[in-house]
Amino acid sequence: MKLQLLSQFEKYLIVEAKSHNTIKSYVAHVNEYLAWFKESYGTPCSKLYRENILDYKSYLLNVKKYKGKNLNGKTINSKLSSLHSLNKFLVIEGIQAEDVITKSDFIKIQVDYANPCDITKKDVEHFRQQILEAGEKRLYALVTLLAYGGLRITEALNVKLGDYNFTSRELIVYGKGGKQRVVYLNSKIVNSFREYLKVRKHDSEYLFVSREKGKIDRSVINKHFKKFSNKITPHMLRHFYCTTALESGFSIHEVANQAGHRDLKTSLIYTNPSREEMKRKAELL
Secondary structure, rough: OOHHHHHHHHHHHHHHHOHHHHHHHHHHHHHHHHHHHHHHHHOOOOOOOHHHHHHHHHHHHOOOOEEOOOOOHHHHHHHHHHHHHHHHHHHHOOOOOOOOHHHOOOOOOOOOOOOOOOOOHHHHHHHHHHHHOOOOOHHHHHHHHHHHHOOHHHHOOEOOOOOOOOOOEEEEOOHHHOEEEEEEHHHHHHHHHHHHHOOOOOOOOEEOOOOOEOOOOOHHHHHHHHHOOOOOOOOHHHHHHHHHHHHOOOHHHHHHOOOOOOOOOHHHHHHHHHHHHHHHHOOOO
């Protein structure tokens, strides 16, 4: 499969309104399949055949390992999903006529019952205070937005100077698929923004900027997070927001609206006990 075609596939994903991270993941998975194909059959892959896909699925299930362990069903489904998108693209381009991947090919996974949030408000406040005392006002404002606004990290880094209003305490967020929603800001977020803006020196339209260029990259943020915690991540703060919002009296529909969940089932998971709490209960049996 030629590099030009893979470049067109990437553009197709952009048109399909896939997020930056999804596109990056899909392209990586496709390249992994192409490398496996060439190594397995001794020839470059020109199109997708069902027989090859089933062989690859078997390889993922029984041979390929990650850190010495077999891949889990969610990871395998992610790889198959990327190939399914490639399949649709190849059909559109007229390179092949049939869809060789079906829903039945995906591994059925039982939805995790436990609440994925395993940090407390004390953990989050200690994390924020460490960042504040280190003089990291930009990171402090970002962490506060994630923890008390519930944004995805990509959504937060895409916030522009004109997207928020301190008077109305509202922030316009552009989420997955280009969907727009309004997130309501509490005093913690507003105050952290105001203090950050006092020291922010950049003419970029984006709120969170690097010293060298415009919008800061999420990989840089991940490194900064690790300086202060080996447990708290940007996405864990999103879990914290959803859990805390429900505990504070938000309804399921309100949390789904603020967090930008497409399905209420996603919000409902935060009403459940954490994994640690379920383990504790298991010991009581």
